[in-house]
Amino acid sequence: MIGLSDTTVLGQVSGEACVVTDHYGVFQSLSGSGQWQPLFGYFDPANPYGQADTVVVFMPKAKAELELRLRLAGALLAPAGRLVLLGEKREGIASAVKRLKAISGSVAKVDSARHCQVWLAESVTSLSALSIADWLTWHTVEEAGVAVDVAGLPGIFSDGRLDKGTRLLLQSLAGEPVAGPVLDFACGAGVIGAWLQGWAADQGQSLTVDGVDVQAQAVECARQTYLRAGAHGQISPGDGLADVSGRYAAIVTNPPFHSGVRNDTSMTERFLAQAARHLTSGGELRLVANRFLPYERLINRHVGPARVVAQDPRFTVYSAKRH
Ligand SMILES: C[S@@+](CC[C@H](N)C(=O)[O-])C[C@H]1O[C@@H](n2cnc3c(N)ncnc32)[C@H](O)[C@@H]1O
Secondary structure, eight states, X not given: OBSOOOGGGGGGOOSOEEEEESBXXXXXXXXXXXXXXXXXXXXXXXXXXXXXXXXXXXXXXSHHHHHHHHHHHHHHEEEEEEEEEEEEGGGTHHHHHHHHHHHOSEEEEEEEETTEEEEEEEEEOOOOOXXXXXXXXXXXXXXXXXXXXEEXXXXXXXXXXXXXXXXXXXXXXXXXXXXXXXXXXXXXXXXXXXXXXXXXXXTTOOOOEEEEESBHHHHHHHHHXXXXXXXXXXXXXXXXXXXXXXXXXEEEEOOOOEETXXXXXXXXXXXXXXXXXXXXXEEEEEEEEETTSOHHHHHHHHTSOOEEEEEOSSEEEEEEEOO
């Protein structure tokens, strides 16, 4: 199963199955369960290439990620295996079927209900194992005179460009620097940490910026971005702050507010409730968010008085020192 997000589905599946997930929380919830072998990310070396009779592919949010999921499915399948593609209409399943037809001569819709469709492709050609080098891309971002090469993989946040919210955050960091050590929560491709270190080096200082992100592509990209930039810091997979043990002089973040195709702020609300535990006394939270998101009240309650340090028509950057 590639891209499974709701593990309750597994209760209805008999036999052996591997679950390829790019979500560390899902990976952790299946680890040690015995029955299901979880694999973290599309490039996990333990992927059982050429062994699956059936691969089920769930529709991803990003189109480029669908290519990757279908390519991985072709590599996991034993000769003449079956591929099942399923997802919601609003996730774009109708146009995804065209991609399915490109890799199989026999494609049919086998079910549809509640705005979802299930398609079956038979006699899918099996393909060779995946290599990350074939999918990794690079682009350069620049802010306040500091340029950083940033790695990209299908499904990564803001691939190929610097997000406008992240740019405002970087501008605020150039205007009012934070002290280290720093944690970049929800680090994506590692752009904030690599830029911060480049900026500090220009001022003759050095800074360590650890990063954590739930998505396998983000962890991989951030490690690649750090490697190329010669940046220092530990990049770790993590769902929220659960696996973060250290305390930091600053936490900087452009936190998530989507979950799949829906808006969802619950993750960031949980993060705000726990952030103070990972700040040193007087440590600073620096957070950028869409102006309409209700974080100011939560920052005031959980971290300390929120101050607006930068704002544009779409985004606000808040700073708060731990109570
Ligand atoms: C708005 S993006 C910011 C990425 C990067 N910091 C930047 O500015 O380009 C939010 C990131 O949060 C990550 N994320 C989503 N849910 C998460 C969770 N539960 N724990 C940690 N990271 C999460 C996503 O994978 C995504 O990379």
